[in-house]
Amino acid sequence: MIDFSSVADNFNVIYPELALLIGAFAVLLLGTVKRFAGLCTSVAGLTALIALWLAVDQFGTQQSGFFGMVTCDAFGSAFKIIFIAIAIVTMLIAHRFMIVKQIARPEFYALVLISTFGMIVMANTTDMIVMFLGLEIMSVPLYVLAGFARRSLQSNEAGIKYFVMGAFASAFLLMGIAFVFGASATTDLRRIVADFSYIIYHSGLYMYVGIALILVGFGFKIGMVPFHAWVPDVYQGAPTPVTAFFSAGPKAAGFAVLLRLFMFGFEGVAELSSIFWVLAVLTMTAGNVLALLQDNIKRMLAYSSIAHAGYILIAFAVGGEDALSAAIFYSIAYAIFNLGAFAVVVLLETRSGCRSDFSELAGLSKASPYLCAVLALFVFALTGFPPTIGFFGKFYLFSTAVKAGFIWLAVIGVLNSFVSVYYYLRVLKVSYFDRVEQPALSVSYTPAITLVLLITAAGTLGFGLFPQKLLEFAQSAVFAFL
Amino acid sequence: MIPYLALAAILFSIGLFGVMTRRNTIGILMSLELMFNAVNINFVTFNKYVVSDGLVGQIFAIFIVVIAAAEAVVGLAIVLLIYRNWKGIDTDHFTVMKW
Numbered sequence: 001m002i003d004f005s006s007v008a009d010n011f012n013v014i015y016p017e018l019a020l021l022i023g024a025f026a027v028l029l030l031g032t033v034k035r036f037a038g039l040c041t042s043v044a045g046l047t048a049l050i051a052l053w054l055a056v057d058q059f060g061t062q063q064s065g066f067f068g069m070v071t072c073d074a075f076g077s078a079f080k081i082i083f084i085a086i087a088i089v090t091m092l093i094a095h096r097f098m099i100v101k102q103i104a105r106p107e108f109y110a111l112v113l114i115s116t117f118g119m120i121v122m123a124n125t126t127d128m129i130v131m132f133l134g135l136e137i138m139s140v141p142l143y144v145l146a147g148f149a150r151r152s153l154q155s156n157e158a159g160i161k162y163f164v165m166g167a168f169a170s171a172f173l174l175m176g177i178a179f180v181f182g183a184s185a186t187t188d189l190r191r192i193v194a195d196f197s198y199i200i201y202h203s204g205l206y207m208y209v210g211i212a213l214i215l216v217g218f219g220f221k222i223g224m225v226p227f228h229a230w231v232p233d234v235y236q237g238a239p240t241p242v243t244a245f246f247s248a249g250p251k252a253a254g255f256a257v258l259l260r261l262f263m264f265g266f267e268g269v270a271e272l273s274s275i276f277w278v279l280a281v282l283t284m285t286a287g288n289v290l291a292l293l294q295d296n297i298k299r300m301l302a303y304s305s306i307a308h309a310g311y312i313l314i315a316f317a318v319g320g321e322d323a324l325s326a327a328i329f330y331s332i333a334y335a336i337f338n339l340g341a342f343a344v345v346v347l348l349e350t351r352s353g354c355r356s357d358f359s360e361l362a363g364l365s366k367a368s369p370y371l372c373a374v375l376a377l378f379v380f381a382l383t384g385f386p387p388t389i390g391f392f393g394k395f396y397l398f399s400t401a402v403k404a405g406f407i408w409l410a411v412i413g414v415l416n417s418f419v420s421v422y423y424y425l426r427v428l429k430v431s432y433f434d435r436v437e438q439p440a441l442s443v444s445y446t447p448a449i450t451l452v453l454l455i456t457a458a459g460t461l462g463f464g465l466f467p468q469k470l471l472e473f474a475q476s477a478v479f480a481f482l
Numbered sequence: 483m484i485p486y487l488a489l490a491a492i493l494f495s496i497g498l499f500g501v502m503t504r505r506n507t508i509g510i511l512m513s514l515e516l517m518f519n520a521v522n523i524n525f526v527t528f529n530k531y532v533v534s535d536g537l538v539g540q541i542f543a544i545f546i547v548v549i550a551a552a553e554a555v556v557g558l559a560i561v562l563l564i565y566r567n568w569k570g571i572d573t574d575h576f577t578v579m580k581w
Contacts, residue, residue, distance in 0.1 A: 129542050136549045143556050147563060156567055157576045159560045164510055167553050168501055171517035174546060175494060178521050182528035187538055233579045299579075 010065030013072045016055040016080055017120050020087075023047025024113035031106030041095055044109035048088045048116075055080040060476070068188065069130050076124035078328065078477035079256045083123070086249045086335055087116040089455070092448040093343050094241035100350045103149045103239065111141040112245065119253035123260075128177045128187040131257055135173070135221075138253060139166050142246070146238040158237025165220060165230040173217025179210030189265035196268040211266050215275075218261075222254040223306050224313065225283040232290075235302030240349050240356070243298060244342030247305045248335040255312055255331050262316055263324055276317035281412050284310025288419045297345055297356040300423060301338070304382060307420060308334050311394065314401050314409055321478050322400045326393075329474035333393035333463070337381035340456030344375045347449055351441040363440035364431040371443060372431050374457050381460045383424045384417050388464040396471075486527040494520035507561050507571040511554060518550040 011018065027044050030036040059081060063072045072080075090112055098104035115138050122134025143166060147159020177187065183206035184192045184199045192199065199207055219227040235243045262272060287307030294300040312334075315327035345356055354360050365372040381390035394417065398410040463470045493516055500513025522543040529539025561571055568575045 129538075129545065133545060133549070136552070140552055140556050143553075143560065147560050150563055151567070153567060153578050156560070156564050157578050160507065160564055160576065163553075163557050163560055164501070164507075164514070167514045167557065168517075170549075170553075171494075171497070171514060171521065174518065174521040175524065177542075178524040178528065181525065181539060181542070182532055185528075185533045187542070236579050 007066075010070070013063045013065040013070055016051040016058065016084065017117055019047055019051040019054055020084070020113050020117045020120070023051070024110045024117070027106055027110040027113070031110070037106055040106035040109055041091070044113060045088065045091055048084055048091065048113065052081065052084045052088065055084055068190075069127050070121075070124055071126050072124050074477050075256075075260070075328075076120075078473065079123040079252065080120050082252055082332060082335065083116050083119045083249060086245070086252070086339065087112050089339050089343075089452055090241055090245040090249070092452045093244055093339070093346050094239075095448050096446045097239070097241050097346050097350055101149060101239065108145070108148065111145050115141040115145070115245075116249065119249060119256075122253055123256040126189040126260070126265075128180070128189065131261075132170075132174065132177060135257070136170065138250060139170070142166070142250060145242045145245070146234055148242060149239050152237075152239075154237040155239060156237075158234045161230050161237075162234045165234075169217045169220030169227075171217075172213050172220070176210045176213030176215075176217055179206045179213060181210075183207040183210060189260070192265055193267070200268070208269075211269060211272075214261065218254055218258050219279075222251055222258065222309050224279055224309060225286040225306065228283070228286070228306050231306055232294075232299050232302040235305070236296060236299045240298065240342065240346045243301075244339055244346065247301065247342065248339050251305065251309065252331045252335055255309075255327065258316070259324060259327060263319060267319070273317050273319060276313055277406070277409060280310050280313035280317055280409065282310070283307070283313055284413065284416045286310075288416050288423075291420070291423045294423070295358055297358060297361075297427070300358075301341065301345070304420065304424070305338070307416065308338075308382075310416070311397060311413060314397055314406070314413060317409060318401050318404045318406055320400075320404065323397075323404070324478050325471075325474040326397045326400045328477050329471060330393040330397055332470065332474065333381075333389045336456055336459040336463070337378050337388070337390055340453065340460060341375070341378040341382065343449055343452045343456065344371060344378065347371065347443050347445070347453075351443060354441075358426065358430050360440075361427065361431040362434040363436035367440040367442045371453075374453055375431065376428055377457055377460055379424045379427050381464070383421050386464070387461070389460050389467065389470075390464070392464055392467045483527060483531040486523060490520045490523040490527065493517075493523065505572045505574065507564070507573060510573070511557050511561070514557075515550060515554065518546055522546055 023044060027040045030040050030043060059077045091109055094108065098108060118134050118137030121137060122131050125131055143159060143163040146162040147155050149155035181187055183203040186192060223231040235246060284307050287303050287310055291300050291303035291307065294303060312327050312330050315323040348354055349356055381388035384390045384394040398413050401410040497513045497516035497520060501510050504510045504513060525539040525543045533539065565571050
């Protein structure tokens, strides 16, 4: 029999998750009463802040609970902080936008909180059952969020496309887990690592099939070429704050699990390095080249997110502890400046009749010079110019690749960054130099979105000039298993 | 063990084919269910023939049944929404956004 006497102790491993879940249900309950519906935003924000505080408190400790199903190591607790911070920023960005577009409903905040809960679950485990459950807890609210603007045809289309692609990817992932389970008779990565050579020797075929299918499943989730076709449509169609959340949260969560699976669980498969080499090159090249053709800012940012996923995939090809911390660093950096860029897009879209086409940027430098300067900063970070955090992230990634002997991979990465200069700087060219007949509509700031812009801009510039603190954070977040 | 795995593989392939070729969104949802259930067969088979003791495979299969149901709920809700806006649920409608 299992001993249940110590179950209560396990709960201190999951305090931040519990806070998020309780907050989400409180928001759902409050939302049913008209009189309290206005409170929902504050309740959601408050619980997210409490969860953030609990997660920061937990960082640096090594805990495990629920019979080994939840493993809260440095890697997992670092990602807890990242996910919750992303959720808070998303809610701050979304508040005003939802009201302007007349889709403000309390469920939005509950769905964001539940989705964040799912991300934390999937990053904080070595067991593939729990990983899959976390993935689904994350994904199901996201399908709803993508179709959140119920009357918008674009949003409907984004919802159904994301749903079909997500479920399709889950089926592949599950088939992969089934084969790995068939080969190793366990779903725990730690046991797979311990008996790896034995498993490969006895049932290598099942193992290889399983790993390939898992890679396909997660390839869909993180938008890896050739499984990227859904990304631009979903990013363009979903309400913009939701797109911001997509590009930061689920992407980081997908990478967290992918890092744990392929840099810890299946590290013994030597061929994976060359597979990731090819995938990284394909992903960044396709993302950057297709981004050149876009006329919609959201769609351009979607392709750029594919390209950035390609840069992070370099770390998988390289392997080792340095590459791992470079990938974590880049994920954080990308989340910071990408959320900033999306905050600007959200702000521009709250003007009446705007659909975030490039042409709407014209004259922005006259109408709102400060916003335009901030946008320039984020664009420089996306491109990878110094002294922004984008430059340092890329530098760290490429230098670990060179150190490990993957010189061509780094060269292709740098060449890709040059290609990306063209479409990123087009944003600035249009907003600073294009002539306009009538002056651009001015934007109206709210405290929430100003705060987001200040934080992300400070992060982009501050960590770019002094990356030491963030670097230490990323380096302390490498796996340390119990 | 092989016949069961073959059955699962065939079901999975039928589901895969259905998702890629169906025009009707409900048809796509049904094909997705087929894929999930193929996975279930795989888990139960492996649990019977590979694992000496324990029920991990069976338990995972039950989790998958629950999750497939949850996904179907959300999927059908989105399909209903689309039916209201488009008066039809064929995938031909989904061309608002292109390249």
